[in-house]
Amino acid sequence: MTIYWLDTVDSTQRHLKDALKRGTLQAPVAVAAHKQTEGTGSRGNRWEGVDGNLFFSFALKRDTLPNDLKLESASIYLTYILKEVLNEAGSELWLKWPNDFYMEDKKIGGAITNLQGDTLICGIGLNTKAAPEGYGTLDIEISHKKLLEVYFKKLKKNVSWKQIFSKYELEFERSKSSETTLHLQKISLKNATLLNDGSIEWNGQRIFSLR
16 A cells, blocks of 8 residues: 655545546555645535644555445444554544544544445544544554554455454444434434444434445
8 A cells, every 4th residue: 555645635535536536546545644624524524634633545446345345334344443453552542333433422533435436435534633622632642654554554454344343343332322413413322223234223214324
């Protein structure tokens, strides 16, 4: 995985998508930045990019992902592996359904995944240094370059979705004390059931992460 580091960018995901369309970059590839001015959060919200935090997007050919990984499960799969890397480095960070990074009850980051042709693109923002009001920051100091080096090395092992899901299923219990947004409304996850493709069953509805 080649990683291109930028000092400042409007959006690592937009930058990467444009480069892939132009053919100036090809998967597998990643773009990372120390500052992002127009990052995109979940449901089209703006993710405020505080200088010094970690912002990166990467592209993988869909056929290089584990055979049992469905597209609907990709964001959980990719964020859970990053969570594991950070936990192994000493962090208490946890993953709230479907793919939001949390320290205790404060969100510190998240991810967005989408498909462009046969290429899966994932953008991740993580508050490692500072946070806007109401958000939290990572509880350990870690080199961004070292973190991505370890993360992409772990991704390359192609661990099956089944293995990741068996651990995420336990993690999901923490999400039950929180809420998520459905159709612009907050819903409690207390009575939600996690299904084996990463979606949840809530009030008779099957809900995918949609990001």
